[in-house]
Amino acid sequence: MLQTAYIRENKELVIERLKKRNIDANQIVNDILALDEKRKKTQQDLDALLAESNQIAKQIGDLFKSGKAAEANELKEKTTQIKEQSNTLKEEQNQINNDLMQLLYQVPNVPNEIVPAGKSDADNEIVFSEGNVPTLHEGALSHWDLAKKYDLIDFELGVKITGAGFPVYKGQGARLQRALITFFLDEAVKSGYQEIIPPLMINEASGYGTGQLPDKEGQMYYMQADDLYMIPTAEVPITNLYRDVILKTDELPIKNVGYTPCFRREAGSYGKDVRGLNRLHQFDKVEIVQIQHPDQSYQTLDDMVSHVKGLLNKLGLPYRVSKLCGGDLGFTSALTYDMEVYSAAQEKWLEVSSISNFETFQANRLKCRFKDENGKTQLVHTLNGSALALPRIVASLLENNQTPEGIKIPEVLVPYTGFDMIK
């Protein structure tokens, strides 16, 4: 959520930048500012009334104490009038605040200056690529066929136990999964991230904190009996660690990494995009989260991108980095880089990480602030990214590294898997 004060002070910029998202924000911005003016006005009136009533209450107290009950009772009558007025104003004030919130919830984050204009992922700007697209041998298989051939992942068994999108990993497949998780965690810890094991379920307040609620509750699994949601990503519990917190400047940046399974309902997904490991209801992901001083957050974003590049380099997967265009940019993000690996048998690029700077958009809802150099409290910048999401990495690894003799395990993973070939 944007801050009203920010919109007020940067009106033209906000409208201009939101055009990158193909949004004409003129109307809503003006509505917000008008409501905000109204809010201030009512508050002033209300404050004045309450101040008066506070004062009278004090007088009445004094009068009673000095035994002047008659005068006190006279004053009492005066307050009923004030009370009526202030109640009306309070209602008005509540209504205004609600309306204002409704409007603010609708406004997405202001894209960074360097976000390219565009409508869809086709307009994303590829800013970096590494590695060559492999040529596969005759008779190469898709990862779901490979998974079956080597008995690594059993999709049907998952259907039996739970349903579609909940695969069962077996044998070397399970081991590979665990190896990747540990490798990713180790790499993050080496880069200075603190490892976190958060709860896998969250309450409503946390859902609001990172913006899954109120709009996107349909994407999360919900446990009605206990009013809890399964996390769609570790970002939610880890970022919410800092909800309602005021940090000190020297505590920044905060760098956390967490591995968790992620649960997503993915309602409405269908077709070949969901085949195999491409889209799941439960999957494993290692997430990096940083909380940073506003002056440094873009440097941090670059650092995070570099970190993920490093992971992909070490795994030897061909990948590319793209800067999301305005039309493809997530609601809460100011700037996002997507990392995609090439999946050789499917012959397509798969998104394995999305690294974003939310600036103060999340922090505003989270109420995560810090005391700056001048002792002033201001909102932090929050950032996060996958480092990395497992299924598509596995898909790409299996497909790209297949040989007639078996599937080669990248060298960096061998210490973790204990084998260098899936046979």
Add this chain to the structure above:
RNA sequence: GGAAGGUUGGGUGAGUGGCUGAAACCAACAGUUUGCUAAACUGUCGAACGGGUAACUGUUCCGGGGGUUCGAAUCCCCCACCUUCCGCCA
């Protein structure tokens, strides 16, 4: 799941109707003292939204919501959460 007790500022914790935005202590910060560190002493020390060039100042907030009252941290109702004991249990 049953029972009891709790929820106050960064922490401990006082506060049962007006003098309490909140004692005291601890922590933190600034300063004095000190050869350095420590100790001691002095001061500062919650947040949000407003008004004012500023000094300063108004309102709101004592788990959340509602109520009683001229006036509520304090009384009443509902809800959430926590702790302890019992039951169950990796």
